[in-house]
Structures are given as C-alpha cells and as structure tokens.
Amino acid sequence: MEAAHAEVHDTDADSWPTLIHRIAAAKGVRSLLVGAGTRESARLVDAPADDSLLVVPYAHTVDTWRDGLFCDIDAGLSRARSAIAATGSLVLWTGPDEPRLLSLVPPIHFVLLDARCIHADLHEAMMAERWSDGLPTNVVVVSGPSKTADIQQTLAYGAHGPRELVVLLVHGTEAAT
C-alpha cells in the first residue's frame, strides 16, 4: 500500500481512536466526517483527547448540505470490508451507515482495516466474500490517494478525490468490525 503512496499505521482495537486524534492533530485536521451511528464514531467521540477535533456524523442526505460537505470537511473516516494484498487495495462497501461520498470528497481519507481480512487478490476477495450473491449500490476498491499523470506523464497526487490516504491497520482479536 505504501508503494501506492498510502500511509499505513499499525494499531490495535483499543488504541486506534487516540491514534486518529493524534494523526489528525498533526495534519491540522479540524473536522472529521464519520458514518452516523457506527460504533467507530461513538468511540472516536469518547476517546480521551485534548484536541479540538470535531467529529461530524454523516447524518443527512447530501442534498441538504452539499456545500458544507465540499468546503468545510477536512477528513473522512471509513471502514474497509477487506483488503487486497497483490495491489495494496482497500474494499469499501458503501451503504446507509457509510455513504459513498464519505471516502471521496474530504481531502484526507482515513480507513480502518482489520488485519485479519486480507485477501491475495481481487478475484479471491470476490469469491471468498461471495460478491455475486448481492452487492450494495456501490462498491469501491481504493488503491492509494487520487492521482493523475495527465500533464506530460508527471504524477501528481490529489486530483479530484482525497490527496492523502491514511490506513489504520488494526491488529488483535477485538478489531473494529
């Protein structure tokens, strides 16, 4: 994943909320968008931290706060359903609790990944998780921050999607699920 320009931090089920607070503070993130009503959002709010990180739940349809989403949010947090070793990719399963734009619009994207859910390649992930039995309206497989090489083949990060991708690899049994 790091080859694809993502930042990876090892952590465990107990300490990831504090780690996010720490990284967010270091990156100057003031507002973090999270899925409304997820266990993770509650833990982030409860985490003991002395920073002023504003945890914003994604609670209303995008139509009511489009401008706010596009302009006022510094970062988003979502959970990966699994990951793919061959390409260093994260599988994001969107739905009512983790809307599609959560992982796309904010300039920095944090992802929680349970270290036990790693497949060899996309094909194996599809087969093991039986994707063809039923897909949500949108599945996104993310490999690194958004980028473009459209100007003279020079690679630049942060095209239209997030400029930074921060992966929190959660080890241990009681992982974030």
Add this chain to the structure above:
Amino acid sequence: MSHPIQLHPSADFIARTRAATADKDLRKGFRGAMDFLQAKRAAQFPDPVELETLRDLGAAIRRHSLACLPDLLEQLEGRLTANGIQVHWAETPDEANAIVLDIVRRRQAKSVIKGKSMVSEEVAMNHVLEAAGLEVLESDMGEYIVQLAGEAPSHIIMPAIHKSKQQIAALFAAKLPGVAYTEDVDELIRIGRDVLRRKFAAADIGLSGVNFAVAETGTLFLVENEGNGRMCTTVPKVHVAITGIEKVVAKLEHVAVLNTLLPRSATGQAVETYQNFISGPRKPDELDGPEEVHLILLDNGRTQAYADREFRATLQCIRCGACMNHCPVYARIGGHAYGTTYPGPIGAIISPHLLGIGATHALATASTLCGACAEVCPVRIPIPQLLIRLRNEAQADSAHASALRGAGESHSVLGSLIFRAWALLYAHPAFYRMATWLMSRLRVLAPARQGAWTQMRTPLIPARRRLRDLLREPRRDAARDSTVA
C-alpha cells in the same frame, strides 16, 4: 444534428500525416510518451509465462462474452432493471444523443459534468448537448485540458498526451480568469481541481463511460485514478452511462481477471486508484448517490463487425491503448492525424465498422504490419490480419465485395488490373521467367526517380543477371568438392 467527427478520415489522411511528421515538437512529445509507456508496461509484466497465460485468459473471457452476446445483453438488461438502473438501446449516434436529450429535458438539467468516455466522443455528445444550450464540462484532467483548448483527445487513455507542460501552462493562464502562468504540475492540477470541484457540486447530470458491464449482477464497472469518475457517478442527481454493446461480460469474476490486464497494459500501473462497481441508484435509506442511473447501450456498426466471423475479434477490445503505445506509425503521426475518435491500430480496425470502409480505408494502409500491436494486445486481437482483410475489402470489385458498409468503395480498375497481372506472373513459371528475362535486359530503362520509394531510398534497378541464371552456372567450388569425393 451535425457530427463534427463524422468526417471523411481517409480524404486528407495523407496531408495530416505529412503535417504531423513535420511537427518536431509533436513527434518529440509522442516519442517520449510512447517510450515511457512501453517501459512502464514491460516493467509490469516481468514474467512472460504469467503474461501469456493472462492474455489467454483475457482473450477467452472476451471471446466467451461475444459468443453469448445476445443472451448476455438480455440478462444484463434484466438485472440492471431489477437493480433500478434504466437501460436504453441506441442503434445510431443520433439515437444515443436523443436519449440523453430526453433525460436532460425531463430533469430540466442545465449542466452536465463528464467523466472519461470515448463512446460519448464517438457520438459527439458534447457538441449536441452544447447545441441544446447546456453547459458541458469534462472533468478528467486530460479531457478538461483538451476541452479548454477546443481540441479532441489524441489518445484513448491519455487525452492530452500531445500537449507539453508549457502549452498547458499557457492555456490555463489564457483561459482561466485570475490564473498566472506556472509550469508547476502540482499547481496546475490544483487549479484544475478547484475549478472542477465547484462544478461537481452544482452539476445536474453526471455522464460517464463504462469499462465493463456485468450481466450476472447487473453491475457497471468503471476504473480511474483521479476520482472525477466517482464524482460524476455519485454527486449529481442523475448518472447517465454510455457504452458499446460489446462491453458486457458474463460474470463479476471476469472483471477481476480483465482488470489485471487493463491497467498494466494501458499505463503500466499495477492497478487504478479506483475500481468502481455501481449496481444501482440511491436507495431510500441511503444518504447520497444519484437518484436515477441510466445505461445507454450503443450499436453504431458494432453488429456489423459481430456478424463477420473474422471481424468479430475487433469487439474483444478492452480499450487499453497498448496497441497505439507500441505502434511505430502512431508514435510518428500521433492521434489526431487519424481523424477518427479511436486512433492507432484499434482505430484502424474499429472505425471501418462505425463509419464505413470507404471513409476509413486509408487507416488500414497506415501500417507496416510489423505485428507489435498483436503482440501486446491483452486480449489477443489479431490486428494485422484484420488490417489485411480490411485492405482487401476496400479494394474488392463488386463481384467479390462483402456486405460490409463501404466495401469495394476504393476499388480501382487500374489497381485491380495491376494486381491481377502480378498474380498471373507469380502463378505461372513461364510468364515469370519471361518477365524477369525482359526486366534484366531492359534494366537501363528503370527510372531514377520512383515516386515515394526514392524519397528515402536508392532506386530499384533489376539485376544484370537473374538469380536463376546465377544458379544455373556450374559452381566452381562444387566442381572441386566432387573431385575430392
């Protein structure tokens, strides 16, 4: 409705290639880009056994999809509809555009933001939408640059490949209010990002292409690096996807295999940043995503290729662009010289079905038949073989011309007589002997200037003595050998 791209690409193809080969900057740009892309692709496939096995698999998947195309399309329509995605069929570009205009009118849309879609270029959709008074904005950085410059893409994957950093810097400074000239690529991208970000939030309709449509699950699969494709398919209230009927695959797992070939063949990346699987519009309990999703399936001559046993292979294409990246002709003349939506080797074999053979026959002749394209094609399309067949179809006389649109349109009586004489000569030893004897006798009459041949080469002059005469002479060393024995 006018179609600016439906010109007669053959008509001034030669003139355009002359202009392109004379343009030193253009040639330098393309050469550099092609070398870069070739090296990156090669680095992605270090193991030839893996590569060839994957190509076998890729070709088999695509052939399988085509073998059951009618059934798969029916299944796809059924699944998509069950998922809430509206399916439209378009036989011609006009029909495709009419479908989009209809959606635009019903939703009273004023602006359209576009992700990368070569099929929308194929039907000249921007032009039609703009003529209807809509604001149409390309959001892929390369496409945005090309649109700002009022040009067409010159490569199917890297649309602005013909432009240098300096040209883009000057373009931004000239066209965008309040933007100063800068050659810093990160800064240029940031400028583009800021302009487009505001547009994403405001656009009424998002338009995109499709890389594969999965029949089994009713899923649209799209890949990209920038995130603009996800924006286009997620932020506006309506998402309209358009693609050719050949892009369907039977199973979701086929996508996984094909997409191990696509990015590595195309840009030499292991994987794209975003692989996007869309299986429906926003559900009542979801907070974002489009309210409506439409898929337009375009024929535009594809069924003609489909109906022919040999040409059907054309439709296996996954639009990776590797054939153009490795084509010595494309590297020298660039994408615009072809005058068609799809340039390079794939353009030469697909355009005849979209626009007719008569209008595009010159493209098939712009090949040395070196075979580089077929060697890299991830789905094993026998491109040189198809080029030869197209050349024959273009020249065929009425008795031999096939049912292909435009077949035989470049037939010339003189040309076919020359080739018939040629065939006669080679089929009959007596004629052949006579002709070569005559030629060696009349060699002094060979002109010193032989048209295009002598532009770069010394003139062709028959030898004083024919090979067969030389062979007939008793070989001195042969005689010695026999005495030794």
